[in-house]
Amino acid sequence: MSLENFIPLNQLCTHYKVEMSFFTHLNEFGLIEIETIEESPYIHQDKITDVEKMIRLHVELDINFEGIDTVFNLLEKIHDLQAELTATKNRLRLYED
Template sequence: MKDTYYIALPELCTHYQIEMSFFNGLKEYGLIETITVEKKHCLHRDHIADVEKMIRMHQELNLNFEGIDTVFNLLKKIDHLKQELTRTKNRLKRFEDI
C-alpha cells in the first residue's frame, strides 16, 4: 500500500476551503471511507471526484448528508439501469441480425 494513493483530510480541507467537520460528517454517515496513515485520516485518491461532487451538493444546493446520500444512491441506480439497458440492446441486436 503506497501512501501516494492517499490524501490527508487536512490537505483537502485547505484545498477546498471546507471545515474538517464536513468530512467527519461524511464519514459518520458512511458516505466516505478513510484510513489512517501516519496518524492522519486520509482518503483514497480514487474517491476525490465523488467528494468534489458531495462538496458542490452541500455548498451549491445546500444539501445535508441525508440529501447527498439520496442523490448518490439515485445516481448509482441510474448507472445500473444504463448498463442494463445497454446489455438489453446488445442482446436485441443479436436477434435483429438473424
Template sequence: MRNEELIPADEICVRYQVERQFVSSLYESGIIEIVTVQETEYIHCDHLAEFEKMMRLHKELDINLEGLEAINHLLKQIQDLQKDNVRLKNRLGLYE
C-alpha cells in the same frame, strides 16, 4: 494501494475550505471512503470526484447531509440502471 494515490483528509479540508466534520460526515454516510495509515486519515484519489460533487451540492445549493445521502443513492441507482440498459442492448444485438 499506493501512497501516491492517497490524499490527506486535512489537506483536502484546507484546499476546498471545508470543515473536517463535513469530510467525516461523508465517510460515516458511506459516500466516500477514508483510509487510515499511521493515525493519519486519507481519501483515495478515486473518491475525490465524489467528494467534490457532494461538496458543491452542499455549498452551492445548501443541501444538508441527509439530502446528500439521498442524492448519492439515486445517482448510484441511475448508474446501475444505465449499466443494465447497456447490457440488455448488447444482448438484444445478438438476436437482431
C-alpha cells in the same frame, strides 16, 4: 501502506475551505472511506471526484448529508439501470441480426 494513492484530509480541508467535520459526516453516512495512516486521516485519490461533487452539493446547493446520500444512491441506481439497458440492447441485437 503506501501514501502515493492517498490525499491527506487536512489538505482537502484547506483547498476546498471545508471543516474536517464535513468529511467525518460523509464517512458516517458511508459516502467516503477515511483511512488512518500514521495517525492522520486520508482519502483514496479515486474518490476525489465524488468528494468534489459532494462539496458542491453541500456548499453551493445547501444540501444536507441525508440529501447527499440520497443523490448519490439515485445516481448509482441510474448508472446500474443504464448498464442494464445497454446489456439488454446488445442481447436484442443478437436476435435482430
